[in-house]
Amino acid sequence: MSRAMKVAIVDDEADMRQSISQWLALSGFDTETYASAEDALKGIGADFAGVVVSDIKMPGMDGMAFLKRLMSMDSGLPVIMITGHGDVPMAVEAMRVGAYDFLEKPFNPDRMTELAKRATQARRLTLDNRALRKELADGSVLMKKLIGASPAMERLREDILDLGQADSHVLIDGETGTGKTLVAHALHAVGPRATKKFLTVSCAAWSEDQLAAKLFGPSEDGSIPLIEEARGGTLCLEDIEALPNSLQARLLTFINDQGTPPETRIIAICNEHAQDKTLEDILRADLYYRLGAMTIVCPPLRSRGEDILTLFTRMSEGFAEEYGCDAPQVTAQEAAQLLQAPWPGNVRQLVNIAERAVLQNRRGSGSIASLLMADNEATGPAMTTEGKPLKEYVESFEKMLIDNTMRRHKGSIVAVMDELCLPRRTLNEKMAKYGLQRQDYV
Incomplete structure (x- = not known):
C-alpha cells in the first residue's frame, strides 16, 4: 500500500526532536516523537512498521540500553543512533550491538533523509518477508496469490512449478510492481528446499561495506553471514543491479566454489535498470551467465x-x-x-x-x-x-x-x-x- 512508513524519533531535547520530525515529515515520512526511551518502548514493539532514530545520551535509559532492548525484541528493526562530538567509539559499539547506522552532531539533514530512506526500504523488505514466511506452510498458498487466468499468468505459474524443482540459480526480471518478490518466495515454497531457510537481502538498502559484512562476514555484531545462514536453502538477492563490482566478484567465487548441484540456491531479482540497458550490460558477464541460466520474466499488467x-x-x-x-x-x-x-x-x-x-x-x-x-x-x-x-x-x-x-x-x-x-x-x-x-x- 501507499502509506508512508513511520519514523520514531527519541530524544530528550525538545528542539532536536522537533527539528528532526519536521525535516523528515517534509521528506514524506510519518513521524512520531518520544521524550524518553521508556515512553518509546510503550509505542514500539516487534514488527513495528517503521524505523527508529534515537539519541545516545539521554537521562534515565540511555540510547545504548534502549538499543539493546529493541534488538532483543526485534533484531531486524533498523535503529539510527545520533551521537555527540567525540562519541564515535560509542557509536561503533552501537553498530556492534545492532544499530543500522549512526549520525554525528551536527549532521547534514539530507544525510538523515538518505539514511531514513534506506532504513525504511530495508524495514519494509523485512516485514514483507515475515508476512510471506507465515504463509509458507505449503507452496499452494503462494501460488493462489498469483491471481489471473491470462496466458501470461498461466505461463508464469508453470515456470514457477518447473523451475521450483530445479537446483540451478534463477534470475527474476520484469518491470517494477510486477510481483517479483512474491515469485521468488513461490519458487522456494514449491521446491525441495521449502523446509529450509529462505533469506532475503536488498543490495540497494546497505552501503558496500555493510552489504559485504552481511553477505560474507565478518560482521561487527558476530552474526552469521547470510551465505552461511542460508546453507541448504535459498538466498534471495533483491536489487541485484545495485550489487557493487567488488561484491559481484565475491559472489561469483562463492557460486563457483559450491559445485553442482549448489548447496545454497541463489535467486537474484532485478528491480530496475535503464531502458537502454539490460541486466547483462550491468552485471559482469560471468556472473550474469551463472545467475541467468534460468530466467523468469514477470509479465507487465498491461x-x-x-x-x-x-x-x-x-x-x-x-x-x-x-x-x-x-x-x-x-x-x-x-x-x-x-x-x-x-x-x-x-x-x-x-x-x-x-x-x-x-x-x-x-x-x-x-x-x-x-x-x-x-x-x-x-x-x-x-x-x-x-x-x-x-x-x-x-x-x-x-x-x-x-x-x-x-x-x-x-x-x-x-x-x-x-x-x-x-x-x-x-x-x-x-x-x-x-x-x-x-x-x-x-
Whole structure:
C-alpha cells in the first residue's frame, strides 16, 4: 500500500526532536516523537512498521540500553543512533550491538533523509518477508496469490512449478510492481528446499561495506553471514543491479566454489535498470551467465487483459472490508478505461488505485477515471496498450459483472438472475463461457 512508513524519533531535547520530525515529515515520512526511551518502548514493539532514530545520551535509559532492548525484541528493526562530538567509539559499539547506522552532531539533514530512506526500504523488505514466511506452510498458498487466468499468468505459474524443482540459480526480471518478490518466495515454497531457510537481502538498502559484512562476514555484531545462514536453502538477492563490482566478484567465487548441484540456491531479482540497458550490460558477464541460466520474466499488467478487472475487484473488495464500506461498482466505461490504461507501476499501481477508489466511494465522490488520469500525470508519459476489438471489452466487462454479482450473493443463482435480469439458461451459458462455477462462490 501507499502509506508512508513511520519514523520514531527519541530524544530528550525538545528542539532536536522537533527539528528532526519536521525535516523528515517534509521528506514524506510519518513521524512520531518520544521524550524518553521508556515512553518509546510503550509505542514500539516487534514488527513495528517503521524505523527508529534515537539519541545516545539521554537521562534515565540511555540510547545504548534502549538499543539493546529493541534488538532483543526485534533484531531486524533498523535503529539510527545520533551521537555527540567525540562519541564515535560509542557509536561503533552501537553498530556492534545492532544499530543500522549512526549520525554525528551536527549532521547534514539530507544525510538523515538518505539514511531514513534506506532504513525504511530495508524495514519494509523485512516485514514483507515475515508476512510471506507465515504463509509458507505449503507452496499452494503462494501460488493462489498469483491471481489471473491470462496466458501470461498461466505461463508464469508453470515456470514457477518447473523451475521450483530445479537446483540451478534463477534470475527474476520484469518491470517494477510486477510481483517479483512474491515469485521468488513461490519458487522456494514449491521446491525441495521449502523446509529450509529462505533469506532475503536488498543490495540497494546497505552501503558496500555493510552489504559485504552481511553477505560474507565478518560482521561487527558476530552474526552469521547470510551465505552461511542460508546453507541448504535459498538466498534471495533483491536489487541485484545495485550489487557493487567488488561484491559481484565475491559472489561469483562463492557460486563457483559450491559445485553442482549448489548447496545454497541463489535467486537474484532485478528491480530496475535503464531502458537502454539490460541486466547483462550491468552485471559482469560471468556472473550474469551463472545467475541467468534460468530466467523468469514477470509479465507487465498491461499484457494481462481481463486479469486487470479480476485484480481490481479482489483488491477493492479487500479494502472495502478493511474500511467498513462498500466497494465501488465499476461501469462499462470504467472497465474499458482500466483495461486500456498503460499501468507503468503495474500491480503495485493497481493496488493504490483500488484503495483510493474505495476511499472515494466511501465519501461519495470521484471516479476511477479521475484516479487514472491523476496517476498518468504523476508518472509522466508511459507505454500505451494496443487497441482491442469492442467485443473483447464487452466480454471482459460481462464476466466481471457476473463474477461480482455471484460473489455478492454468495452463489445464489436466483438472486443473480433477478439482479441481472437474465433467464437461467442464459446465465448458465455465460458462466460456462467464462469459466465461472457456482461452487466457487458458495
